Amino acid sequence: MLRPLWTMPLSGHIVSKLNENGFFYWEDLWNPDNRNELKPSVHKILQSCRGFSSRDFQSLQTAPASTSSFEVYMKDTDDIITFSKAVDELFGYGIPTESIVELCGAPGQGKTQICLQLCASVQIPKSLGGLSSAAIYIDTNKNFFFERFKEISLGTVAHCKKVVRKLKLGSSAEEEMKTFTIENMERNVHVLYVNGHIQLLAAVQLLEKMITSSKARLIIIDGFAFPFQEIDSGLQRTSFICRTLGILSQLVSKFKLAVVLTNELTTHISPSGETDFIPALGGSFAQFVSHRLLIGQDSILLSKSPNRPSAAANLKITADGIRDAN
Amino acid sequence: MNRLDSVKSPLLSESVLQNLFSKKIFTVQKFLEEKPDRIASISSLQIKDVITLRESLITQFSAFVKKGVDEFLDLKDNSVELESGIECLDNLLGEVLRTGNIIEICGLTGSGKTQLCLTIGVNNSLRRNIIVHFIDTSLGNFTGDRIENILENKKLTKETIKDAMNRIKITKVRTMDELVSTLHQLKTSLGNQETCCRLIIIDSLSGVYLPMLNEADNDGSCFMNHIASLMRFISKQFHLLFLVVNLATKVFDPEACLEHSDEAPVEPNTPFKDLRPLLGRYWLHVPSTRLLIHRIDDRNLHDTTRTISVLKSSSIPIFSSCSVTIAKEGIVQSETND
Numbered sequence: 001m002l003r004p005l006w007t008m009p010l011s012g013h014i015v016s017k018l019n020e021n022g023f024f025y026w027e028d029l030w031n032p033d034n035r036n037e038l039k040p041s042v043h044k045i046l047q048s049c050r051g052f053s054s055r056d057f058q059s060l061q062t063a064p065a066s067t068s069s070f071e072v073y074m075k076d077t078d079d080i081i082t083f084s085k086a087v088d089e090l091f092g093y094g095i096p097t098e099s100i101v102e103l104c105g106a107p108g109q110g111k112t113q114i115c116l117q118l119c120a121s122v123q124i125p126k127s128l129g130g131l132s133s134a135a136i137y138i139d140t141n142k143n144f145f146f147e148r149f150k151e152i153s154l155g156t157v158a159h160c161k162k163v164v165r166k167l168k169l170g171s172s173a174e175e176e177m178k179t180f181t182i183e184n185m186e187r188n189v190h191v192l193y194v195n196g197h198i199q200l201l202a203a204v205q206l207l208e209k210m211i212t213s214s215k216a217r218l219i220i221i222d223g224f225a226f227p228f229q230e231i232d233s234g235l236q237r238t239s240f241i242c243r244t245l246g247i248l249s250q251l252v253s254k255f256k257l258a259v260v261l262t263n264e265l266t267t268h269i270s271p272s273g274e275t276d277f278i279p280a281l282g283g284s285f286a287q288f289v290s291h292r293l294l295i296g297q298d299s300i301l302l303s304k305s306p307n308r309p310s311a312a313a314n315l316k317i318t319a320d321g322i323r324d325a326n
Numbered sequence: 327m328n329r330l331d332s333v334k335s336p337l338l339s340e341s342v343l344q345n346l347f348s349k350k351i352f353t354v355q356k357f358l359e360e361k362p363d364r365i366a367s368i369s370s371l372q373i374k375d376v377i378t379l380r381e382s383l384i385t386q387f388s389a390f391v392k393k394g395v396d397e398f399l400d401l402k403d404n405s406v407e408l409e410s411g412i413e414c415l416d417n418l419l420g421e422v423l424r425t426g427n428i429i430e431i432c433g434l435t436g437s438g439k440t441q442l443c444l445t446i447g448v449n450n451s452l453r454r455n456i457i458v459h460f461i462d463t464s465l466g467n468f469t470g471d472r473i474e475n476i477l478e479n480k481k482l483t484k485e486t487i488k489d490a491m492n493r494i495k496i497t498k499v500r501t502m503d504e505l506v507s508t509l510h511q512l513k514t515s516l517g518n519q520e521t522c523c524r525l526i527i528i529d530s531l532s533g534v535y536l537p538m539l540n541e542a543d544n545d546g547s548c549f550m551n552h553i554a555s556l557m558r559f560i561s562k563q564f565h566l567l568f569l570v571v572n573l574a575t576k577v578f579d580p581e582a583c584l585e586h587s588d589e590a591p592v593e594p595n596t597p598f599k600d601l602r603p604l605l606g607r608y609w610l611h612v613p614s615t616r617l618l619i620h621r622i623d624d625r626n627l628h629d630t631t632r633t634i635s636v637l638k639s640s641s642i643p644i645f646s647s648c649s650v651t652i653a654k655e656g657i658v659q660s661e662t663n664d
Contacts (some may be wrong), residue, residue: 073474
């Protein structure tokens with residue numbers, strides 16, 4: 001079976017130009033004696049096309065590498081702690097990187113609080129077991145309050161200082177703690193306010209640049225459902241949501257990010273007329289989410305996860321941030 | 327290859343090809359569509375040669391007629407019957423998990439589709455010593471620790487676990503292009519490998535299809551069509567089984583809710599009427615068997631029991647089902663199975 005040219009990630013005009021000249025399959029483009037060389041006639045056609053580079057052309061057909069599951073298992077992954085041991089244990093050791101986590105709950109249950117806590121946690125110095133990196137906070141309904149983030153940062157710094165003193169982590173940890181200040185923490189949270197789904201999609205497309213310059217490992221999209229509510233057509237909404245998440249999931253694996261989305265609850269009416277609260281945005285959205293957390297009053301339930309059983313944990317929201325219930 | 331060249335027949339000399347190309351006759355198909363006398367006048371070949379050329383091209387590129395008994399013997403000698411390793415499911419499915427088939431697992435999110443795939447993958451790698459390819463399109467669906475976890479709870483030695491895990495190969499795929507590339511690469515690489523691969527799991531197809539969803543054009547369907555033929559080709563050529571995951575969504579019909587009154591009971595013969603597998607109408611006919619994994623109790627999020635029902639099959643009664651439990655050692659038969 002041959003590979004048709006239209007399945008290649010090539011621009012439309014290159015494909016149609018090749019088709020005009022009678023080339024319909026990828027295998028037809030290459031010299032039969034030397035598979036790494038384009039036929040001279042093909043090379044001539046391609047050179048007249050804009051945006052063609054002969055160096056990368058062959059790599060267009062390269063498939064992603066496959067690894068054995070043992071290698072995947074042995075690879076270390078980073079986690080972001082939540083400061084509540086019970087919540088961390090739902091995942092193993094904290095919110096895992098290389099995944100998209102959905103936080104779902106009714107208004108006022110503490111979704112934003114958990115997001116703010118994670119923005120602080122992701123900055124904990126490496127010598128204390130943190131990631132020592134930055135966070136990007138995409139805010140769709142003006143939920144981010146710097147005052148509150150400052151409060152949580154204060155709590156985080158105080159806690160870390162206590163840990164360094166208590167465990168006697170040595171001079172390197174103390175050195176790192178010197179730069180772990182409230183000012184630096186504020187500097188390392190990059191807040192983006194977006195209005196509407198077009199701006200959100202644009203923001204997500206710009207993320208790659210921001211991540212490279214800021215070294216962020218955590219992306220938060222607070223109020224993910226909100227911008228999509230303005231789209232009337234169901235198909236268009238699904239299409240926008242899936243495109244946004246498609247880009248995000250590529251970034252997640254490229255930069256080993258943790259992405260945290262907050263979502264709302266909505267009423268679902270079953271065919272028999274019963275009503276129920278379910279997470280908004282439907283099943284096609286949930287497909288892209290690796291972990292789903294449902295937040296209730298002072299408790300949290302892991303309801304979807306590929307590697308952990310569903311379980312619940314208690315937590316409380318204090319002035320210093322998220323903590324264990326007792 | 328589709329394009330005419332001298333490899334296909336010695337009659338196609340450089341000058342003949344040049345003449346044909348100048349009249350936009352590039353491909354075998356186009357050549358066969360034209361009348362022989364026109365070809366003869368264009369290419370300056372003799373009509374006798376054009377007829378021989380036509381016949382040689384037809385024999386090279388048409389499908390062969392095979393005797394039924396040969397086909398059966400080929401099936402008997404080369405195909406393998408795989409097992410899910412879940413007792414009640416194997417009883418239900420019989421010979422459905424035979425190589426050469428495409429089988430779909432669909433279900434709502436969080437219903438255990440990935441868990442079922444992991445269980446079947448692990449059980450086959452363990453019992454049959456075969457390579458299992460796991461193509462993962464969604465983020466983190468495939469985690470090494472869950473596989474390790476399943477194997478560890480089966481109380482095996484460290485060496486056995488390591489070997490079984492080494493036989494499970496993971497390819498992370500993010501876009502439709504990458505999925506097509508991966509399948510095309512498998513098409514070439516599977517023939518060269520010494521250890522045989524009998525199972526390819528794609529979890530999930532809907533993950534790469536959905537971002538292509540668009541009102542304006544329908545590229546997604548074209549790709550699904552190409553992928554379906556590729557999968558059929560690979561599954562027959564290398565005698566392996568495709569296990570494909572598809573998402574199902576709840577059909578929400580606001581009017582049905584408004585119209586709902588006491589006299590509108592759900593028709594007794596069609597369970598799961600409110601569930602619909604994605605990937606469009608075309609795809610519905612591609613898998614030979616479609617299984618649905620479903621929570622029994624929607625409200626109880628801690629409930630680990632699921633039913634697996636047959637939605638499409640040519641050999642087992644539709645809607646027959648069995649009940650399973652998601653346990654530490656993967657999916658197992660429910661204890662209360664009747």
